[in-house]
Amino acid sequence: MHDDFDRCFRAVQAKDARFDGWFVTAVLTTGIYCRPSCPVRPPHAQNMRFYPTAAAAQKAGFRACKRCRPDASPGSPEWNMRGDVVARAMRLIADGTVDREGVTGLAARLGYTTRQLERLLQAEVGANPLALARAQRSQTARVLIETTELPFSDVAFAAGFSSIRQFNDTIRAVCDMTPTALRQRARTRIGSDGEGNAGALSLRLPVRTPFAYEGLFGHLAASMVPGVEEVRDDAYRRTLRLPNGYGIVSLTPAADHVRCSVMLDDFRDLTTAIARCRRLLDLDADPEAVVDALCTDSDLSAVVAKAPGQRIPRTVDEHELAVRVVLGQQVSVKAARTHAGRLATAYGHPVTDVDGGLTHVFPAIEHLAEIDPAHLAFPKARQRSLTTLIRALADGDVVLDAGCDWDTAREQLLALPGIGPWTAELIAMRGLGDPDAFPVTDLGVRLAAEQLGLPSDPRTLTEYSTRWRPWRSYATQHLWTTLDHAVNDWPPKEK
CATH class of the missing domain: 3.40.10.10 (DNA Methylphosphotriester Repair Domain)
Known part of the structure; x- marks a missing residue:
């Protein structure tokens, strides 16, 4: 644009x-x-x-406005709408891949040489991977400077800078202020972003309006894994497994932002934690484009107009989502929660939650590799599907991450026994963020379609859905909002 x-x-x-x-x-x-x-x-x-x-503006010698803080605006929805290599690279950079694995690691994940990737990014976004990561580090540093009392040496380390001098020079260049001046300004500014302490910080996650968060948070609440997720004080809370440790995040929705309170074992994980929370809540979506496209269908327009700005309930961990989708095959939401809770208790890392009742982080794939069938209280065929998926993810035969190719991931999933179109599309929609995924055989989708007078036969409904492209994931979310189901209740109803 x-x-x-x-x-x-x-x-x-x-x-x-x-x-x-x-x-x-x-x-x-x-x-x-x-x-x-x-x-x-x-x-x-x-x-x-x-x-x-x-990053492109900084590279050209411009510094950020102190009034509107452009480096803290919502991310571009373009990188979530597209599946090409540049978009995949931008999603991985946002997740902190360059800081952890370097540009060489980023390029390897995408199947390109470093030179090819740098050329592609420079041509399209005006900056190379290092410049994009540098801009992200400066924003992380700014958040820590303004919302915590961490010493600046710790801020520099946590944000990913290699030296205090590099940290100071970058903050001056990007913000036109010293770190000390930034912190002093934040202390005196009315409505500062947070109240810092040594272990937690609070900040606002910006979001484009309209923001119909009830279906998003309702869905997350209805499918909560005991011990891993909970709702407390009108906030959705969950544990996080991060590159350098673990964390607990509390997310409270508002009309134009989400209040995020996060506790981390290691502040180096802040950038990744924020990126994954934004991904979980689909906060970088472009609701106006979705509404404009879906309202052209007269059969769906009333549903869209009733609650515009739907977001897709996504995930903080693609592997976790895939496991949970397979656990949910042909069972109720309540049963799927029970199965997932057993795995979390048996194989997940324990955590201490002084502010609530969270007990475990959902287990990493490698921790599920030798799973005991005693913890799989469901039919043998689904047990084989789950263990085959776990093995494929552990071996790299199926790649599910922020930068994977959506179509390739579908092909890899569908090649596994017991993984059908419903499972693959739901993983593509909620795990990978494909805006055009469409789980046409989902019972909720078919019931909603029938209520609206749309075709309910999968083949006919698939043909009909082409008018919703490339936003069929959002059409699915709108269809779900028409159901009398707990996924649409926020705060959750008392049981």
């Missing part, structure tokens, strides 16, 4: 927050870049340049 000057200029003139994250506006006369919705009076058109990412 940044290549369309007229469209970007109109968005800036209108201060349209819907375009925050799609591009940034750089001002030649001030050397500052802003969100499209920045409240400052727009400059003359000849003094404006548009860049696809904050």
